[in-house]
Amino acid sequence: MELAYTPEQQAFRAEVRDWMAANVPARPLVTLEREEGYHQHVAWERRLAEGNWGMVTWPEAYGGRGLDLIQWLIFEEEYYRAQAPLRVNQNGIFLLGPTIMEYGTDEQKARFLTPMAKGEVIWAQAWSEPNAGSDMAAIKTRAVRDGDHYVISGQKTWSSRASFADWGFGLFRTDPESKRHKGLSFILFDLNTPGITRRPIRQFHGDPGFAELFFDEVRVPVENRIAAEGEGWNVAMATAGFERGLMLRSPARFQAAAARLVALFREHRDRASPAAREQVLAAWMGAQAYAYNTYAVASKIMAGGHIGAEASLNKIFWSELDRAMHRTAMQLLGATAELRQFAGDRANDWLEGYIFSLAGPIYAGSNEIQRNIIAERLLGLPR
Amino acid sequence: MDFRITEDRAALVDSVRDYLAGVHGVERLRALDADGSARSDELRRGLTEMGLRGLLVPEAQGGLGLSLVDAALIAIELGRAAVAEPLVDDAFVAVPLLIAAGGQEALLGAIATGDARVALQNPVNGWVADLDGATHLIAERDGRLLLDAAPARGEALDSVDPLRRLQAPVAAKGDDVGASDALLDHAALFAAAQGVGLAEAMLAQATDYAKIRTQFGQPIGSFQAVKHHLASAAVAIEFARPLLLRAALALEQGLASAPVHVSHAKLAAADLAWSVGEAAIQVHGAMGYTYEVDLHFWMKRAWALAGAWGDRAFHLARIDAAVIGGSLPIGPAHSFA
Ligand SMILES: Cc1cc2nc3c(=O)[nH]c(=O)nc-3n(C[C@H](O)[C@H](O)[C@H](O)COP(=O)(O)OP(=O)(O)OC[C@H]3O[C@@H](n4cnc5c(N)ncnc54)[C@H](O)[C@@H]3O)c2cc1C
Numbered sequence: 001m002e003l004a005y006t007p008e009q010q011a012f013r014a015e016v017r018d019w020m021a022a023n024v025p026a027r028p029l030v031t032l033e034r035e036e037g038y039h040q041h042v043a044w045e046r047r048l049a050e051g052n053w054g055m056v057t058w059p060e061a062y063g064g065r066g067l068d069l070i071q072w073l074i075f076e077e078e079y080y081r082a083q084a085p086l087r088v089n090q091n092g093i094f095l096l097g098p099t100i101m102e103y104g105t106d107e108q109k110a111r112f113l114t115p116m117a118k119g120e121v122i123w124a125q126a127w128s129e130p131n132a133g134s135d136m137a138a139i140k141t142r143a144v145r146d147g148d149h150y151v152i153s154g155q156k157t158w159s160s161r162a163s164f165a166d167w168g169f170g171l172f173r174t175d176p177e178s179k180r181h182k183g184l185s186f187i188l189f190d191l192n193t194p195g196i197t198r199r200p201i202r203q204f205h206g207d208p209g210f211a212e213l214f215f216d217e218v219r220v221p222v223e224n225r226i227a228a229e230g231e232g233w234n235v236a237m238a239t240a241g242f243e244r245g246l247m248l249r250s251p252a253r254f255q256a257a258a259a260r261l262v263a264l265f266r267e268h269r270d271r272a273s274p275a276a277r278e279q280v281l282a283a284w285m286g287a288q289a290y291a292y293n294t295y296a297v298a299s300k301i302m303a304g305g306h307i308g309a310e311a312s313l314n315k316i317f318w319s320e321l322d323r324a325m326h327r328t329a330m331q332l333l334g335a336t337a338e339l340r341q342f343a344g345d346r347a348n349d350w351l352e353g354y355i356f357s358l359a360g361p362i363y364a365g366s367n368e369i370q371r372n373i374i375a376e377r378l379l380g381l382p383r
Numbered sequence: 384m385d386f387r388i389t390e391d392r393a394a395l396v397d398s399v400r401d402y403l404a405g406v407h408g409v410e411r412l413r414a415l416d417a418d419g420s421a422r423s424d425e426l427r428r429g430l431t432e433m434g435l436r437g438l439l440v441p442e443a444q445g446g447l448g449l450s451l452v453d454a455a456l457i458a459i460e461l462g463r464a465a466v467a468e469p470l471v472d473d474a475f476v477a478v479p480l481l482i483a484a485g486g487q488e489a490l491l492g493a494i495a496t497g498d499a500r501v502a503l504q505n506p507v508n509g510w511v512a513d514l515d516g517a518t519h520l521i522a523e524r525d526g527r528l529l530l531d532a533a534p535a536r537g538e539a540l541d542s543v544d545p546l547r548r549l550q551a552p553v554a555a556k557g558d559d560v561g562a563s564d565a566l567l568d569h570a571a572l573f574a575a576a577q578g579v580g581l582a583e584a585m586l587a588q589a590t591d592y593a594k595i596r597t598q599f600g601q602p603i604g605s606f607q608a609v610k611h612h613l614a615s616a617a618v619a620i621e622f623a624r625p626l627l628l629r630a631a632l633a634l635e636q637g638l639a640s641a642p643v644h645v646s647h648a649k650l651a652a653a654d655l656a657w658s659v660g661e662a663a664i665q666v667h668g669a670m671g672y673t674y675e676v677d678l679h680f681w682m683k684r685a686w687a688l689a690g691a692w693g694d695r696a697f698h699l700a701r702i703d704a705a706v707i708g709g710s711l712p713i714g715p716a717h718s719f720a
């Protein structure tokens with residue numbers, strides 16, 4: 001065990017810090033759930049790519065820097081320290097990217113990864129259907145083989161970013177006779193293909209953050225399938241593992257929020273309750289614990305280890321930490337918590353942050369499902 | 384000693400509940416939001432015709448002359464239906480203050496008929512809800528209440544609750560109508576009552592949804608994790624209701640300990656509505672995170688009321704001063720004395 005950064009890592013940190021200081025927009029961007037904000041965030045992705053910061057862990061051939069996970073964590077720390085905008089392409093770079101890296105052909109890697117790292121193509125994920133939420137194996141949307149194309153018909157829902165994004169990926173039933181986890185394939189599709197209709201859905205806060213997707217005989221080339229036909233479930237589980245596991249929510253995000261919460265407490269300390277004081281300290285402690293755990297998991301992966309069902313531990317921890325932190329901020333703000341006047345002030349937007357934190361225990365596999373996984377697969381309790 | 388709701392009281396409450404469920408169903412709530420009107424003339428007339436504007440107004444001035452306990456029970460129903468109509472602020476909070484002030488018979492009569500409406504300025508932060516359309520404003524200055532018959536307008540504040548109409552502070556002026564202590568306690572009591580109703584409604588919505596939404600071939604309500612969210616909400620509601628009634632009666636009787644009971648009820652109800660909201664959205668899954676599923680109306684109201692009329696820190700400090708500070712006798716023989 002060695003809990004110190006090497007001189008190279010420190011130099012890397014300084015490099016990221018300098019670049020962020022020079023490039024992070026001075027004024028916060030409009031929320032990426034709105035069209036205007038979406039485009040601002042896409043512009044920011046491209047700016048990042050110009051600095052070659054699209055996805056630092058990817059090979060240089062695909063627009064990365066070939067760095068390791070510790071350097072990625074350092075990058076993320078500097079990213080959140082600088083209060084840089086949210087990553088509008090998180091579905092691509094954090095979820096689909098690693099999936100293609102593991103299961104894609106060389107041709108698919110060359111075709112999809114570089115534009116992803118450059119922010120040229122923004123991705124939406126399309127797993128859920130009206131009757132397949134927690135029970136994802138109930139997916140019905142069909143992809144019927146017709147020569148060198150699949151013809152997709154059916155409906156997906158809750159697809160984040162799909163109101164404005166360029167491409168989507170998801171699971172489709174390629175074997176019409178199949179049941180449950182079998183006969184599903186992992187397919188990528190251009191969201192502008194004829195036959196696809198997007199219907200934006202207003203979220204809790206009022207903006208169209210996700211969309212329903214209707215597929216009416218949509219023709220998608222067979223070469224857009226990742227891995228073998230019928231093998232989609234395993235690929236999707238790997239993608240979901242990336243989502244719950246290391247990458248989707250790096251500790252820096254919560255450490256930055258905890259630091260802002262401490263600052264908020266200082267502002268309100270004269271009238272804050274002892275309970276609030278303890279909750280603020282708990283937020284800081286939780287964020288630290290999450291950071292240490294992430295460094296430990298990253299070290300394990302770098303040494304050739306794997307995370308499986310452990311990803312569920314991670315997902316529960318960050319999502320409940322995030323909600324508790326934002327709830328504490330709302331309580332500290334007292335009467336002003338209800339005001340939308342902070343909207344747009346990134347550092348102080350506790351209301352929007354709280355609303356979004358309410359979704360954390362639901363998306364990426366609900367926390368009830370994660371607890372079932374932990375109980376059954378890690379603790380060996382009977383099903 | 385009889386800690387029950389008598390039958391005639393329950394009958395009035397039931398009739399209000401039925402009326403609101405009919406006239407102020409979720410379709411109406413959506414419409415009031417969608418067209419931006421937020422307030423409904425039909426509802427205002429209906430509430431007036433049921434006598435609710437005169438609920439606390441003495442019979443001599445044309446009211447029903449009922450008590451704060453009745454008003455609290457009805458405020459639960461207003462919360463259940465997520466009614467944003469400013470009935471609570473004037474008919475339930477201002478009326479007892481005006482009765483205590485004395486000499487306001489004409490105004491009380493006009494409140495009962497709906498010809499007058501009194502808005503309240505929150506002494507904690509100076510905000511006023513529903514000033515537009517109000518004929519009067521009661522505001523606090525230096526520990527006194529001032530009744531203003533020509534209130535100025537403040538700048539609009541943007542609440543997360545789409546049906547709430549808030550304005551920034553305006554200068555307090557007008558006739559002195561007494562000490563201001565009672566304002567916050569009365570207002571906090573009714574915020575608590577609405578919180579209980581909000582929580583009950585959110586539990587009912589989530590429970591209904593858990594019965595009809597199926598995953599893995601069964602209703603999600605058959606999964607223990609879902610059952611436990613809902614059952615915990617039911618426990619919390621059960622123990623918040625008596626606090627509210629206790630506080631209402633203490634205030635009605637003018638007990639010296641009333642402020643502590645009010646703080647207890649407000650704190651419990653605010654936490655209740657907040658946590659039941661979190662449980663309800665969780666049980667709804669992604670559906671609960673949409674604007675189309677109406678849960679958000681109730682959750683946002685719960686957040687707004689949690690901060691209004693003394694937030695968590697304020698009420699916790701009052702309980703702290705009474706219990707740890709020692710001004711309130713505590714122990715087994717002190718439930719009611
Ligand atoms: C903000 C947000 C963004 C999203 N983005 C995307 C996206 O980009 N792409 C996409 O495909 N999907 C997305 N989703 C959908 C998400 O994946 C689903 O919401 C999630 O899988 C839960 O499914 P559901 O909403 O249908 O809830 P349901 O499955 O109906 O669950 C409802 C409740 O029942 C519980 N439950 C269900 N089954 C069990 C069980 N066996 N045991 C115990 N409890 C159970 C759940 O935990 C939950 O509390 C998003 C959701 C949100 C909120």
